[in-house]
Structures are given as C-alpha cells and as structure tokens.
Amino acid sequence: MYYDFIISGIVVLFLCGLAIMLDLLLKRKYSHYLLGVMFGLITIFVMCSSKIGMPSSxxxxxxxxxxxxxxxxxPVTxxxxxxxxxxxxxxxxxSGAMGGIIIIISFGCFGTVLGRNLRSKQNGKKLVFWFLVGIAMSVVLLLIIRCFPPQAKHAQAILRIVSGPYFIITPLATTIIFNFYYGVYEYFSKASILNAIINSCPINIMIFDANGPIMVSKNIKTELKTYPFIENLFPLLHPNRTWLNAEEPxxxxxxxxDGKHFVTDLSSFQMPSGENAFVAIVNDATDLKREQEKLRAANEKFYKVFxxxxxxxxxxxxxxxxxxxxNHRYLEAKGFEYGDVIGKTPIEIGSSESHYEEFIQAVEEQGSVNNIEGSLVTKYGSxxxxxVSVETIHIDDQECYLFAYNDITEMKRMQTERLEQxxxxxxxxxxxxxxxxxIADIINNMPDGFYALDHQLxxxxxxxxxEELFQKTREEIIGRNLWMIDPQAQGxxxxxxxxxxxxxxxxxxxxYLGSLHMGSWHQITAYPSEFGLSVYYRNVSEQKLAREKLIKSQKETVSILESMTDCFYAMDQDLQFTYINRAAEIAFKKPREELLGKKMTEVFKANDTALLHYNKVMNxxxxxxxxxxxxxxxxxxxxLSVYPTETGVACYxxxxxxxxxxxxxxxxxxxxxxKAFHGGPIMMMLATIEEGKFIDVNEALCSSTGYTREEIIGHTxxxxxxxxxxDKRQMIKKIxxxxxxxxxxxxxxxTKSGKIRHGLSWSQxxxxxxxxxxxxxLIDVTEQKRIQKEMAKLDRLNLIGQLAAGIAHEIRNPMTTVRGYLQLLGVxxxxxxxxxxxxxxxSELDRANSIITEFLSLAQTKQAEMQSINLNDILNHLYPLLEADTFTxxxxxxxxxxxxxxxxxNEKEIFQLVLNLTRNGLEAMKEKGLLTIRSYIEGDKVVLSIADEGCGIPPENLDKLGTPFFTTKDDGTGLGLATCYRIAESHNAKINIDSSPRGTTFFIIFPIPKKSRQK
Known part of the structure; x- marks a missing residue:
C-alpha cells in the first residue's frame, strides 16, 4: 500500500512539473484555459491511479x-x-463522493489564494516555508476526511492508515514541487529576459563562437536579408582568427x-561549456562615412575660400x-611673412589694443560683428x-574668431573726392x-510788344x-493798316x-531802328501763319552794347535747361507718348523718335500702380x-507727379x-x-529741460538706482x-x-533704497x-572716488615715512648720548x-624714541618677509600679553x-597691528568693557575682527582714520592707525570699519593664496 502511495506521489510530481513547463512556454492568452484542462485531467489520472482497496479519496x-x-x-485554471x-x-x-469534491474545491481555492499572495514574493523560494504549508495542507485534508469520511463505520481506521503517509509525503511533495516551480520559473525568466533584450534592443547584436552564430537580434535578421555576409561575420573579421583568443575588447x-561600411565591437566571454564565445555589436557606418567625406569636402571648400x-x-x-x-591676402596687405604672424596676438603685430578689444566685446555681446569700419596698420607703419566682420567658429574643437577684412582705403579716397565734387x-x-x-525776372519784366496782322497787314x-509802342489805344489800332499807323516805316x-x-x-x-521812337532799337520777330503775321517787339536799346554777353548767357541757359535732371513726358488718353524731354529720353535709354506715337504698354512693361493712377487722373x-x-x-x-490735360496726362x-x-x-x-541707448553699460536718460521730467531711461540706470522704468518715466x-x-540740477540747467x-x-x-552715489555726467x-x-x-564713480582717497592717504603715508627716515638717525644719536649721560649721573x-x-x-626720551620708531615703521620700504603662517597661532601667542594688559x-x-x-x-608686523588695534579698543572702553577678537573665513578671504564696546567714532572722523598725526587722544601721536594701514597694505589686506554709539569693529581682510584654497 505505501509503495503505491509513494509511486502515486512521484507521478504527481512529474505531471505537475510538465504542467509548470507548459505554463512557462505557453502564451499568457491561452495558458489559463489549457492549464485548467491539463490539471483537471491530471487530477482525474491521480484519482484513477489508486490501487488500494479503499476509497481513492x-x-x-x-x-x-x-x-x-x-x-x-x-482562479480560471x-x-x-x-x-x-x-x-x-x-x-x-x-460513498465519499461529497468529501472528494470538497477536497477538489477547497484546495483549488487554497492554491488560488497562495498564488495571488505569494507567487511573486521571496517566501516562495524557502524550503521551510513550503514544508509548513504541506503540513497545513495535510491537516486540512485530514479534517475533511474526518468530517466527510468515505465510510462512516470505518472513519477511525481510515484516519489511522492515511495520517502517517499524508504528514510525511504531502510536506515533502509540496516542498519539492513548489521549489521546482520556482527554479524552472527563474531559469525560463532569465532566458526570456535575455531573449527579449536581444530581440527588442535597437542595437544590432550577435552572439557567436568559432562555429557560427548562437543568437542574433531581430535587427541583424533584418539586415541578413540585404547583407548576407553578416551571418558569416566571424571569418570576415580576421582571416587567421587571432581574435578568438583575445582578452581585450x-x-x-x-x-x-557594394561599398557599404560596417563597424564591429567584439567582447569575449566563457560559456558554461568552457568554450569561448563573443558578443558582437554591428553598426552600419555607411552614412557616417559619407558624412565624414562631406565634412572633409566642406573643410576643403572652406580652406579654398579662406x-x-x-x-x-x-x-x-x-x-x-x-x-x-x-591667408596670403592678409600677409600681402600687412607686409608680414606667415611665420611672423602665427602664434602672435594682433597687438604684437601692430593692431590697436582698444579697437581689438572693442571688436571682441561686440562679438561676445552680439554673437557676430558685420561691416564695422576699422583701421589697418601695416608692418611699415602705414x-x-x-x-571688418567677425564670426565665432570652431577649428579642431577650439573656439576661434574668424576676421574678414575688406580694404576700402581707395574707396574712402574716392568718397572724399566725390564729396568735394x-x-x-x-x-x-x-x-x-x-x-x-x-531769367524769370527778365521774362516777366521785359518790355516786349506784340501785334497780329492779317494778309492785308x-x-x-x-x-x-x-499800345505804348504806337502811342495809340487798341480801338484806334484794330482793323487799320500797319502803314496807316506807322507810315514812316513803309519802305x-x-x-x-x-x-x-x-x-x-x-x-x-x-x-530795327524804330521810326516811331527815334533812337530806339527793337528786336522784331515775325512769325508767318495762315492768318497772316505775328510780330514781337523787344526794346534792345539798352542791351545793344551787351549783346555778346546776352548771347553767351542764352547759350548757358539752354545748356542748363537741357542738363536738368527732372524728366517730363506727355501721353494722350490712349497712353501714347506725345512728348518726351531730353532728361526723360536719357532715363528711358531710348531715342525719343523711337518712343513718340507709341503706347507706353507697348514699349515698357508698365507698372500696375502707375497705370491705375494715370486712369484715375484722366477720369x-x-x-x-x-x-x-x-x-x-x-x-x-x-x-511721379501726374497732371490732367485736355488730351491726356502730363507726367513729371x-x-x-x-x-x-x-x-x-x-x-x-x-x-x-x-540699441546703443538701451543696451549700453553707461546709465543714460532722456528728460525735458524745463521740468526735468524723464522721457526714457536705459536698463543700466534702472539696475544702478533700483527703480523700474515705469517708476521713473513720467516723473521728475x-x-x-x-x-x-x-540746486545742482538748476546749475546743470543753466550750463x-x-x-x-x-x-x-x-x-x-x-538710489531707490536711499543710498548716496557719486556720478560723473555729460549732457547734450x-x-x-x-x-x-x-x-x-551718467557714470557711477563712487568706487573711483573712494580709491582716490585711499591713494591720497597712502601718498601722505609715504611722504611722511620718507621724511621720518631722513631725520630719525640724526635725532636718535644725540638722544642716545643724552640718555647715557643721564643714566651715569643718576647713579x-x-x-x-x-x-x-x-x-x-x-622715560620721556624713551617715549620720544618710540615715536621715532613708529615714524620709521611708516618709512619702511623694504618688502617684509612673508611666511605661510596660521593667523590663529600668532593670536594665541599674543593672547597672554593682551589678557594681562586687559586685566590691569x-x-x-x-x-x-x-x-x-x-x-x-609677517609675524612681527601682524604683532604690531594687533597690539595697536587692541590697545586702541581698550583705551576707548570704560571699565568692565569687553574686547572681542575673532578669526574666520568669509568667501575666499580670512577675516580678523577686533570689536570694542566704546562710544564709537564720529562719522566726520571716519574718513580721516589712518591719516598721519590725526588723533583724538590728548597724548596720542596719530601714527598708530597709520602704521596699521601701512602693514595692511604690505599684506595686500584691507581694513574696513563699522562704528556706532555701541562700539567699533575693525575688520582686517586678508586674501587666501591659491594653493591654500586648493587644499
């Protein structure tokens, strides 16, 4: 019985293993239904395989x-x-059918709950866990058999028979089958992941050994249709196959x-069998090769153009x-050889530094410079x-400037001549x-007479x-014969x-010498017509002597009229040319004989706008x-000016x-x-003179004052x-x-915040x-003014120091003699x-000597020897002395x-600086006052601050601090702070002061060397 029981368990394991492999191999769309049928048949097979002489359930x-x-x-399966x-x-x-069906349903639900909660968790891989699950399944199974026994009268006997086998085989079988499931699942999952990576990866991947491909991506398979050589990639890589034993990629x-280019990267690995295999990434580099060829051609074109x-x-x-x-044109224009220029800067070969910097700044701000006029200085100074045009380009991964120069020296000369002309x-x-x-005055005022005669005169x-000529009225003249009016003229x-x-x-x-007015000369012009004669009289008596000048003037007038630049032409209603002046003839570039009588649209491609205006004027x-x-x-x-006429239009x-x-x-x-106004770095403003109302301001003024444009424009x-x-604005207004x-x-x-700044302005x-x-x-020169004051202060320090150095030696010698004799006399x-x-x-001599020492410290011109020292070490060494002085x-x-x-x-100078500042602070405080010394880092600076709790420094004295001989003490020399400023200067340090009625703080700011910053 137990033998058959064990064989039945082994068969269950085998069939469940087949079902597991089927689950992992099938697509998820159909696996639930197929697995359900399969597990149903396996369950039937298990129930049919029982050979023991008691109910199979x-x-x-x-x-x-x-x-x-x-x-x-x-649940579906x-x-x-x-x-x-x-x-x-x-x-x-x-008997026992009900118990058997309950077992089927109960354990189907039990498996569904286990799968939903534990299938993807790590508990599924633990042996002890599944052994305990098997025990629990045995307990549940035995409870069902107890509640629904196959044969009620033999229930106790059945339980005694099956309890042992179930408690042993069920946990073992459960542990084996579930761990087998997880092992197979993990193996197939890894294989599925590898297969998915290779098939879905956009890169062409091939895994092969010396015998040929093992696994190929879909991209490679696609390429195989067009490029069959990829399948035999490994013999193409190297004929002697030395790469098979290579360890490096x-x-x-x-x-x-057919001219295609492929790039292959190989990496080797060892397969479980111990043989070497390779992973190859194959990429089509044909387009890249073509792009490289295009780039080479483009570079060649650029070089030729250059x-x-x-x-x-x-x-x-x-x-x-x-x-x-x-290029060679640059060398020819400048007069240099190629080797004289390469590796040098434009300033080194004679270019103006300011002009060059202006070009570079313009390129940085605008991205490029186009057609800016500049100067070109040759090797010989001309x-x-x-x-000049400048663009930013990249040459060999370096950012460069491409300068293009067009020599317009000759054109500028011609422009000058053209300006003169x-x-x-x-x-x-x-x-x-x-x-x-x-001429107009002459025509309007000339004394010309005119009369018309018929054929009978x-x-x-x-x-x-x-009328004035004949000295008769018009009524007396009209209808009468010429010889009746002027009989003397006959003959x-x-x-x-x-x-x-x-x-x-x-x-x-x-x-003609007039017969009516003796001595009067007239120029008479007679024009014949179908109606008779038209006669013009002009008194030329006064012009007789100036005839030559008049003739010359007429010639000049005709020449000027013919050379006028205004063009004129007339057209009839059909737009046929009826008249063209010489200027228009020149403008049309056609002889007027060729144009007259023809329509404008026949000769020229007429402008639609002009045709519309011609018709409008005529209509x-x-x-x-x-x-x-x-x-x-x-x-x-x-x-064009178009005027209507009776026959058409006249056009100028x-x-x-x-x-x-x-x-x-x-x-x-x-x-x-x-752009210059709004984009310039200088503060600019437009304002009315009378009211001082701002019309416009640029961004530089807004950023410097803190106002927005809306807050300024429209306000005074x-x-x-x-x-x-x-009153400063009124003064500027008057100027x-x-x-x-x-x-x-x-x-x-x-400024908007209330700060006062100092400006330098010019106006137009x-x-x-x-x-x-x-x-x-307007330029903000506040900082420049401060620097000027500092420079003036330093100049005074240097002057006083030089004076002290000159007289200190001469004073100390007699003082030393006097002090020696006083000591001798004292004993x-x-x-x-x-x-x-x-x-x-x-003691007074010693005090005078200390004053001279302070003078000499101001006069020290030798550069102090600097050492890399920690400021805290100096302060710790000096602190006992300061503490004793404070205590006293x-x-x-x-x-x-x-x-x-x-x-x-310089340790000695820093000793002197700290002593001077701390003693000044102690003297400024009352008893019980606290003097605080701090050292810390602020940015890339080391800061030493010395703060006292005195009454502060009056604002009017702040600018005078550090000036030699300026002191507010009764017994002071005014050289202590001057020495401190001199020491700070020698250390490239700055002294800042913050003073209020509650006390004063001196900040000495030292720069940190680059090597210390890197550490």
Missing amino acids: ALDFRHITMTMAGFIGG ALIAAVISALYRYSLGE QHREITTE QLGPHMMAIIRKTDNKFVDV TGTVI LTKNLELEADLAKSNQL RFTFVNNKA TLLEQNLQKARSDCLPITFE EKRSVTFETISKALGDKWLE FRDITDRKLAEETLRQSEEKFS SKELDFFVES LMKQSKTENVEFDFH IFYLDGQQCHITG KSEFATKKQTFELMI RNKQICFISGEIPNIEL
Whole structure:
C-alpha cells in the first residue's frame, strides 16, 4: 500500500512539473484555459491511479494537483480543473463522493489564494516555508476526511492508515514541487529576459563562437536579408582568427563589395561549456562615412575660400587671442611673412589694443560683428581703412574668431573726392537757381510788344506794350493798316523783312531802328501763319552794347535747361507718348523718335500702380503724386507727379532712389541709437529741460538706482528725490541753456533704497517734438572716488615715512648720548636727590624714541618677509600679553578662533597691528568693557575682527582714520592707525570699519593664496 502511495506521489510530481513547463512556454492568452484542462485531467489520472482497496479519496494526491492549479494558473485554471475533476468524481458515485469534491474545491481555492499572495514574493523560494504549508495542507485534508469520511463505520481506521503517509509525503511533495516551480520559473525568466533584450534592443547584436552564430537580434535578421555576409561575420573579421583568443575588447571595420561600411565591437566571454564565445555589436557606418567625406569636402571648400577669397581673412584663437591661420591676402596687405604672424596676438603685430578689444566685446555681446569700419596698420607703419566682420567658429574643437577684412582705403579716397565734387555741384546748382530766377525776372519784366496782322497787314490784335509802342489805344489800332499807323516805316527794313517772312513762310528776326521812337532799337520777330503775321517787339536799346554777353548767357541757359535732371513726358488718353524731354529720353535709354506715337504698354512693361493712377487722373481730372519702383528703369524708386490735360496726362518724374536709401539709412541709424541707448553699460536718460521730467531711461540706470522704468518715466527728478543737492540740477540747467552741452559734471544722486552715489555726467541738448530736451550719460564713480582717497592717504603715508627716515638717525644719536649721560649721573651719590627727575627725563626720551620708531615703521620700504603662517597661532601667542594688559585696566577680553587656512604673513608686523588695534579698543572702553577678537573665513578671504564696546567714532572722523598725526587722544601721536594701514597694505589686506554709539569693529581682510584654497 505505501509503495503505491509513494509511486502515486512521484507521478504527481512529474505531471505537475510538465504542467509548470507548459505554463512557462505557453502564451499568457491561452495558458489559463489549457492549464485548467491539463490539471483537471491530471487530477482525474491521480484519482484513477489508486490501487488500494479503499476509497481513492483518502489515498490520492488530488489536493496537491488542485493547489498547483490555483497557484500557477489562478482562479480560471482552478475553476476549469475543479469542474472537470468534480464531474468525474460525481460520475463515479460510491460513498465519499461529497468529501472528494470538497477536497477538489477547497484546495483549488487554497492554491488560488497562495498564488495571488505569494507567487511573486521571496517566501516562495524557502524550503521551510513550503514544508509548513504541506503540513497545513495535510491537516486540512485530514479534517475533511474526518468530517466527510468515505465510510462512516470505518472513519477511525481510515484516519489511522492515511495520517502517517499524508504528514510525511504531502510536506515533502509540496516542498519539492513548489521549489521546482520556482527554479524552472527563474531559469525560463532569465532566458526570456535575455531573449527579449536581444530581440527588442535597437542595437544590432550577435552572439557567436568559432562555429557560427548562437543568437542574433531581430535587427541583424533584418539586415541578413540585404547583407548576407553578416551571418558569416566571424571569418570576415580576421582571416587567421587571432581574435578568438583575445582578452581585450576589439574594434573592426568592414567594407563590403557594394561599398557599404560596417563597424564591429567584439567582447569575449566563457560559456558554461568552457568554450569561448563573443558578443558582437554591428553598426552600419555607411552614412557616417559619407558624412565624414562631406565634412572633409566642406573643410576643403572652406580652406579654398579662406585662402583664395578676395578679402583678407584671419583666424584667432579665443583662449589666448593668438593667430591660428591667415591667408596670403592678409600677409600681402600687412607686409608680414606667415611665420611672423602665427602664434602672435594682433597687438604684437601692430593692431590697436582698444579697437581689438572693442571688436571682441561686440562679438561676445552680439554673437557676430558685420561691416564695422576699422583701421589697418601695416608692418611699415602705414595705415589704411578696412571694413571688418567677425564670426565665432570652431577649428579642431577650439573656439576661434574668424576676421574678414575688406580694404576700402581707395574707396574712402574716392568718397572724399566725390564729396568735394558734390560740394561743387551744389554750388553750381545754387548759381543755376540764381540764374533761373534772373531769367524769370527778365521774362516777366521785359518790355516786349506784340501785334497780329492779317494778309492785308491790318491789325487783328495788339498787347499793352504794343499800345505804348504806337502811342495809340487798341480801338484806334484794330482793323487799320500797319502803314496807316506807322507810315514812316513803309519802305524800310521792316517792310522788307515782313514781306520776306510772308513769301518764305519762315519766321524772321531782325533789329530795327524804330521810326516811331527815334533812337530806339527793337528786336522784331515775325512769325508767318495762315492768318497772316505775328510780330514781337523787344526794346534792345539798352542791351545793344551787351549783346555778346546776352548771347553767351542764352547759350548757358539752354545748356542748363537741357542738363536738368527732372524728366517730363506727355501721353494722350490712349497712353501714347506725345512728348518726351531730353532728361526723360536719357532715363528711358531710348531715342525719343523711337518712343513718340507709341503706347507706353507697348514699349515698357508698365507698372500696375502707375497705370491705375494715370486712369484715375484722366477720369477724375485731379493731379496725383505717388512713389513707385520702376522695373523698366532698373528697379529704381521714382516720384511721379501726374497732371490732367485736355488730351491726356502730363507726367513729371525724378529718381528718388538715393532719398529712399537715405531714409532707410536714417531708420537704421535710429535703430542703432536705440540699441546703443538701451543696451549700453553707461546709465543714460532722456528728460525735458524745463521740468526735468524723464522721457526714457536705459536698463543700466534702472539696475544702478533700483527703480523700474515705469517708476521713473513720467516723473521728475524732484519727485524721485534724485539729486542729493537740489540746486545742482538748476546749475546743470543753466550750463545747458548757455552752452547747449555739459561735460564731466559731478554730482551726488539717490538710489531707490536711499543710498548716496557719486556720478560723473555729460549732457547734450536736442529737440523732441518741438520741446527742448537733453540726453545725459551718467557714470557711477563712487568706487573711483573712494580709491582716490585711499591713494591720497597712502601718498601722505609715504611722504611722511620718507621724511621720518631722513631725520630719525640724526635725532636718535644725540638722544642716545643724552640718555647715557643721564643714566651715569643718576647713579652718582651727589645727584641722589635728582634721581627721580633723571628717571622721568629718561622715560620721556624713551617715549620720544618710540615715536621715532613708529615714524620709521611708516618709512619702511623694504618688502617684509612673508611666511605661510596660521593667523590663529600668532593670536594665541599674543593672547597672554593682551589678557594681562586687559586685566590691569579692569576690562575683559574674548578670543574666538575659527578654522582658517595658512596665509602669507609677517609675524612681527601682524604683532604690531594687533597690539595697536587692541590697545586702541581698550583705551576707548570704560571699565568692565569687553574686547572681542575673532578669526574666520568669509568667501575666499580670512577675516580678523577686533570689536570694542566704546562710544564709537564720529562719522566726520571716519574718513580721516589712518591719516598721519590725526588723533583724538590728548597724548596720542596719530601714527598708530597709520602704521596699521601701512602693514595692511604690505599684506595686500584691507581694513574696513563699522562704528556706532555701541562700539567699533575693525575688520582686517586678508586674501587666501591659491594653493591654500586648493587644499
């Protein structure tokens, strides 16, 4: 019986193992249903395999198969397995059917609960845990058998028979089958992960050994269709296969017959069998090769453009501003050899440092510089003019500047000559205007007479001048014959020339001595017509003597009129040219004979805008003036004035291309001013002169004062309390009104926070919308003023020190002699009564000697020897002396040392500095006062602070501190703080003072050397 029982358990393990492997191999979509059927059949098989002569429900292992069904497949698998096995058990009948079905259902639910809570947890891999689960399953199984025994009268006997086997085999079987599940699951999971990585990885991966591929990614399989050689990659890598034994990762490049390039990276590893295998990453580098070839071609093109271009070009490294390369045109223009330039800076070969720095700053701010005028200095000192453009480029992973120069020296010379010629032309135009005005006056005021005669020489019309000529009224003249009015003229030159004009049908001009006004010469012009003659009289008596001048003037007038730049043409209603003047003929670049009588649209591609205006003028009978671009005249801007006439239109036009360019230049100039105003580092403002109201300010002023533009614009300087001295603005206003500008005016101004800053300004008057305004530039020179004061103080220290050094030796020698004799006299018995006097004299000599010593310390010019010392060591060494001095004065002292690095110090001088400052602090305090000495790090500085609890220093004395001989003590020399400032200067340190009525703190700030910062 027990043998069969054990065999049944082994069969259960085997079948459950098959089910586990099936679960891991099947897709999740169908595994639940298939596993349910499989576990149902396994359970039926287990129930059928019982050969013992008692009910199978008490001896089979259906509880293990159902637990595995719920654990592996979940509730769906457990339900399907339970339905199949329960139906089978129900069909068998027999006693104990209810208990068997309950066992099936209970353990299916038990397995489902275990799978949901423990399947993915680490408890599933522990032997003891599953052994305890098996025991629990045995207990549950025996309870079901006890409650629903197969045979009620043999219940006790059955329990005695099956209890032992179940308590032994069930825990063992449970432990084995579940750990087997987790082992197989883990193995297949790792294999699945590796397979997923290789198949889903976007990189072409191949695992192979000496015999060929072992595993290939999907990308490789895709490539295999086009590039079969990848499958035989390993023989292509190296013919002799030396790479098979290589330990280091290897890199191979492969070129196929069709020109494809592949890059392969190899890494070796050892397989479980002990053989070497390789992981290969294969990448198609064909596009990369092509890009590299394109890059090489682009570099070659750049080099050709750089070397063969028409302009001077240079490449300068950004880090050290040295030349990397220049082209031959640059060398020719500068007069240098290639080796003279490469590796040097532009300043070293003669360029202006300020101009170069301006270019570099502009590039840093704007990204590039285009067409900026500059100077070019050659090797021999000659200077030319160039247009400079600068761009930032990368050469060999280095950031560089590419300078392009266009030599415009000759063009500038030509511009100067053109300017001179333009000046002459303007003068000529002025003379021409005067001449035109003179001609107009002559025409309007000349005493010309006019009359018309019919074929019988009867008067048909006379003008006012003709009435004056004949000394008769118009009524007396009209209708009468010429010879009746002027009978003396008959038979004279007048009659002859009038007859000739009639017979020849040609105009005739002649001079005639008048018969009516004897002695008066007239120039007479007769024009024949179909109606008779038109006769013009002009009194030329006064002009007779100036005829040659008049002829010359007429020639000049004709020449000027013909050379005028204004163009004119007329067209009829069909837009046919009826007249074209010489200027228009030149502008059209066609002879007028070729244009007259033709339509404009036949000769030129007419502008739609112009055609629209022509029709509008003809229809509305109103003149218009408009501007347009003429394609026919070479894309020039024209200003056309079109006037209606009886037959069509009359048009005047002029070339305004230069004016348009000037307008564009003005727009660009205004844009540049705006950028310079708002983007410059100098504080700039626009304000009215009368009220001082701000019109505009730049960002530099806002950032310096703390205001926003909205808080400033529209307000006056008085409303903002800008000027510290209110009368300063009135003074600046008076200067502006008198001189139209101010230069280098200094004044103090308030920031938004109330701080007072010192500024240096300059202003210029201009008019904006008819209102007098000024533009002002302002530089904050507060820091410069402070530095000037410090420099003046140091100059006084040096002067006093030099004076002390000169006289100290001469004073000390006689003082030493006097002190020696006083000591000798003091020990003699006859002067015993004067001993105290001698001692007083000696102490005063010693005091004078100490003052001289302080003088000499100010005069010390030798650089003090510095050592790397920790400031705390000096203070700790000095502290007992300071503590004793404090104790004798009935005051307190406190030293707080911080962690600070070693710095370069002269121990002796620092002793003197600390002693002077601490004794000054002790003297400033009352009894029980506390003197605090601290050392600490602040940024990259070591700070020593000495704070007392005295009454503070008056504000008016703060600026005088450190000045030699300035003291507020009755017995002071005024040299102690001066010595401290001299010592601080020799250590490159700064002394800052914070004073209030509650006390004064001196801050001595020492720089930390670079090597100490690195530590």
